[in-house]
Amino acid sequence: MSNDFLEERQQVLDAVKRIVAAGLVSGASGNVSRRIATPNVELFAVTASRVPYHRFGIDDVLVVDAEIDPVVGDGIPSSESLAHMAVYAARPDVGAVIHTHSVYASAFAVAAQPIPCVLDEQVVILGGAVAVAEYGASASQRLADNAVAALGDRAAVLLKHHGLLGVGSDLEEAVAVVDLAERVARVRLLSMQLGAAHELPSAVVSAEQLVYRMMKGFKP
Ligand SMILES: [Zn+2]
Structure with missing residues (x-):
């Protein structure tokens, strides 16, 4: 094999280590991928x-x-590779996809409650509220299609009864x-427990969404 894409696979491994260290995944849950542009064909690590x-290594990052x-x-x-591929197909701006079962996001996914715009940096980084995708069984095309539909042009989406999908x-x-x-989510x-779950003013959300779209290179 002339090209094992070691650099790209190492980057995926580094991202895995970071989400493990951040407590966003445990056991073998969740998954990470990145796009690899090659002259002839598009590949994915x-x-x-x-x-x-705990025993994840470079050999556990594949290229497909x-x-x-x-x-x-x-x-x-x-x-969940189907979901990753569906996102890459729908969103040319996306170069990496991460799926986690992080606890607080999963709680909102179970409650089927979207996370409205509550933190200042949320809109610029996530693109706005985090929607909940309609249910699709794990690893199914339905989950993939529902995730893409609910994600829209934002950066994160909740998967009902399952977890979170984020893109960048x-x-x-x-x-x-x-x-x-x-x-x-946390x-x-x-x-909400404090009894005062205020949301960002809509004018702030609109202004920050413009910044998000500009940074992504989306048309206004
Ligand atoms: Zn999952």
Whole structure:
């Protein structure tokens, strides 16, 4: 094999280590991928399925094509690869996708409650409120389609009865997205318990959404 995409796979492994350290995933839950542009074909580095994070290594980051057929590595690609590929197909701006089962985001996903705009940095980084995708069974095309529909042009979406999906132009950004989405969920819940879960003024949300769209290069 002339090109094992070691650099790209290492970046995915580094992102895995960061979300583990941040407590956003445990066991073998969740998954990480990034787009790899090659001259002839678009490829993706994606974490392997069912490998516990405590023994996760570079060999557990595979390279697949858009049909999830193996290019590099022997493992089984993450069970949510369909969702990752659906996002890449729908969002040319997305270079990395991370799926977590982080607890507070999952609580909102179970309650089927979107997370409104509550923190100042939320709109610029996540694009606005975090919506809840309609239910689709794990690893199904329905989950993938529902996630893409509810994600829209934002950076994070809740998967009903399941967890969170975050996207970014690169892995760095995607890690920041899933980290912030979990914090927003936690803060929202705590503020509800305090009995004063105020939301950002709509004028602030609109102004910050313009900034988000500008940074993403979206048309106004
Ligand atoms: Zn999952």
